[in-house]
Amino acid sequence: MSERSEVTYGPVEVLDEVGSTNAELMSRALAGAPHGAALRARVQTAGRGRRTHNWASPEGGLYLSILIKPSVPDRVLPGLPVAFALGVVHALVGIGCAGIKLKWPNDIICTRGKLGGILVELKHSMGEAFAVCGLGLNIRAVPFEPSDPSSLPGAGVEDCLPAGSVDSALDDLAAAVRDAALEAVDAWASAIDAAGVDAEPLTGIIAEYNELLAYRDERVRVSTPDGSISLDGVLVGVDTWGSAQVKLADGAIQAYDAALVSIRPVV
Structure with missing residues (x-):
């Protein structure tokens, strides 16, 4: 320190x-x-x-x-x-x-x-x-x-x-x-x-961030304010650049930038 x-x-x-x-x-x-x-x-x-x-x-x-x-x-x-x-x-x-x-x-x-x-x-x-x-x-x-x-x-x-x-x-x-x-x-x-x-x-x-990450390994919705992106997937975690890693229906893992999308739990 x-x-x-x-x-x-x-x-x-x-x-x-x-x-x-x-x-x-x-x-x-x-x-x-x-x-x-x-x-x-x-x-x-x-x-x-x-x-x-x-x-x-x-x-x-x-x-x-x-x-x-x-x-x-x-x-x-x-x-x-x-x-x-x-x-x-x-x-x-x-x-x-x-x-x-x-x-x-x-x-x-x-x-x-x-x-x-x-x-x-x-x-x-x-x-x-x-x-x-x-x-x-x-x-x-x-x-x-x-x-x-x-x-x-x-x-x-x-x-x-x-x-x-x-x-x-x-x-x-x-x-x-x-x-x-x-x-x-x-x-x-x-x-x-x-x-x-x-x-x-x-x-x-x-490691600590991913441990505290809400909705990790749960289904979430990824969306943009203008509605151009709206899809469901499983939040896998966050990478070392701060991007959310979401596993989509086809098994692919997509990275998302917090400046562009929001993630909320699927209700």
């Missing part, structure tokens, strides 16, 4: 209200904020998810963004969101959560539904790559009417705890997530460094 993982970080800054913690931290990153800087908002008015989806951010949830400056080659940066997601899972398991899985590419789910989502935004400035890694996490389930019957219902961290309640204050949970995420990213960067020219984006983390 890199020496940077031994750094002790200060408190996570808390804002009463902000449009988006990712947007705010991105502005600070471009102005020179350091690796490990983190913002939490009590309320977000313009929270965002993947593919420009809005993320409801009422008071009581964890809305957190962390600035990460990974010391890895650009070609492996697609692995950063997975390393970050693994860190989030480590933090949740650390407070006693059970049954946590990652829905490809990096939604946080449990047996009762979706707990949260991750949005990682990469930039280059002054020749240096950095990422703002955002997490929106429900502490209590937020009811909503899904537009698609295969969509997961909302769930909360409380649903994953034996006692049914979160003992940690949001400030403590935010710090635990921040620390676990930075540690996971540092461990990933160390594995990348050790692999040298043979490193691929998920080097060092592929």
Whole structure:
């Protein structure tokens, strides 16, 4: 693990209200904020998810963004969101959560539904790559009417705890997530460094990711937003470049890019 993982970080800054913690931290990153800087908002008015989806951010949830400056080659940066997601899972398991899985590419789910989502935004400035890694996490389930019957219902961290309640204050949970995420990213960067020219984006983390992968060895539907792809198959796993491997009806295994398709369980 890199020496940077031994750094002790200060408190996570808390804002009463902000449009988006990712947007705010991105502005600070471009102005020179350091690796490990983190913002939490009590309320977000313009929270965002993947593919420009809005993320409801009422008071009581964890809305957190962390600035990460990974010391890895650009070609492996697609692995950063997975390393970050693994860190989030480590933090949740650390407070006693059970049954946590990652829905490809990096939604946080449990047996009762979706707990949260991750949005990682990469930039280059002054020749240096950095990422703002955002997490929106429900502490209590937020009811909503899904537009698609295969969509997961909302769930909360409380649903994953034996006692049914979160003992940690949001400030403590935010710090635990921040620390676990930075540690996971540092461990990933160390594995990348050790692999040298043979490193691929998920080097060092592929086994754990596949172990946590939701719907692995189950029937899933692969689809695009415009409907140009809609087919069923069995999710075999994820490869070292982060592509979902789906076994189709003819036995062929096809790789799919998360930027292009969604995968949901067949209901």
